């Protein structure tokens with residue numbers, strides 16, 4: 001590999017400059033036994049590494065709240081107060097669900113970052129902005145041939161390129177174009193249309209992998225996270241913010257530090273003793289490999305315990321149709337009836353039961369495939385009822401399955417097993433072929449990550465298959481009881 005010593009010295013210079021800027025902030029602290037290191041050789045950018053053994057509960061660094069770049073601190077607030085009047089709708093990272101004229105916290109932070117970046121050396125956050133990334137490994141930036149390595153992974157439908165383009169065209173460009181004097185200082189050359197779009201994408205992706213979620217009054221911020229528990233914790237309006245130094249921490253499913261949120265400052269605190277040479281790691285939440293890749297552009301072995309695979313209802317429905325030997329025209333009507341149900345689901349997520357890390361950031365319990373989603377069982381039963389209704393009770397198998405719990409369970413498991421087999425076929429390679437590919441260590445990092453994601457999904461399918469097979473065996477080996485008559489109950493529950 002060619003060594004670009006200029007790029008290396010710029011990288012080091014950026015780190016040095018950022019650290020001395022950070023340490024000069026009133027109220028900031030940075031523990032003497034930690035250092036920002038160059039981890040590019042393991043594709044991890046910058047990270048923070050312990051330089052000596054560190055005890056549990058040590059404050060590693062302190063970030064004063066007024067150094068956070070967000071709606072409360074941005075100078076744009078005085079220049080363009082009207083854009084700070086946010087839409088109340090919840091928005092996702094594409095800013096998509098908020099179709100009003102107003103900004104949402106996501107698009108506002110993109111504007112704040114673009115504005116700050118364009119101020120160049122007159123920005124008080126310049127040394128921080130200089131260490132933020134300009135390129136990303138998230139699938140949003142992959143070529144079609146790189147994306148094809150993801151095969152049948154459902155993540156390909158969640159990349160959100162089109163939504164991001166739409167959001168930039170409707171919420172970002174019009175504001176910048178209407179206020180060139182605010183965004184472009186007199187010394188700067190205005191950017192072309194394409195450059196501006198690129199810059200907006202860059203800032204959007206930066207927010208996705210670096211921003212923290214802060215409460216509007218800046219009292220109880222939570223790290224930007226999709227994890228349900230953390231979502232519940234967040235009450236009231238939230239505000240996104242860029243938190244210098246906290247976002248230099250890399251993360252994994254086992255971690256040794258946590259960001260605490262106090263009134264005047266955020267602190268990074270060690271969760272357990274950290275050895276000299278160990279990287280200080282944060283936690284981004286119980287994310288699957290696919291989600292980690294989509295949002296952060298990397299994967300790790302330990303996150304694979306949260307891998308999931310989507311099983312579409314259409315695969316399950318086709319498998320059931322063939323088991324019930326239902327004619328296509330009958331099945332079309334059955335499907336139409338099932339889809340009328342207000343809780344109808346197009347797809348179901350197969351996942352392991354995977355306990356969260358402990359309070360010291362360790363994974364102490366294994367992840368195991370232990371069940372199919374309850375809602376899938378309910379929709380399956382609904383489908384049998386629809387079949388009974390459409391065929392006027394003439395489909396013997398559907399009838400029997402509705403009346404006999406064991407029979408229904410067997411039909412259910414066999415149907416799902418068939419759907420799982422079909423789902424495995426949707427990927428172009430097998431689990432074993434993916435393992436071989438990975439052991440050859442592909443030189444393209446993106447290909448390697450894509451293979452890891454699809455392999456993880458195939459492993460979940462493999463484990464689901466094994467679990468279903470065991471369940472079927474148990475059912476076969478059970479002593480024969482009287483079949484449970486559910487006919488009366490079924491009659492009462494109409495679809």
Ligand SMILES: C[S@@+](CC[C@H](N)C(=O)[O-])C[C@H]1O[C@@H](n2cnc3c(N)ncnc32)[C@H](O)[C@@H]1O
Pocket residue numbers: 042043044045046047131132133209210246247248249250251252295296297298300
């Ligand atoms: C909040 S930043 C962490 C600091 C980042 N390494 C840097 O150089 O600025 C998040 C990004 O760091 C990288 N990252 C975080 N944890 C990582 C890990 N365990 N392995 C590899 N890359 C990681 C990913 O690129 C991710 O999008």
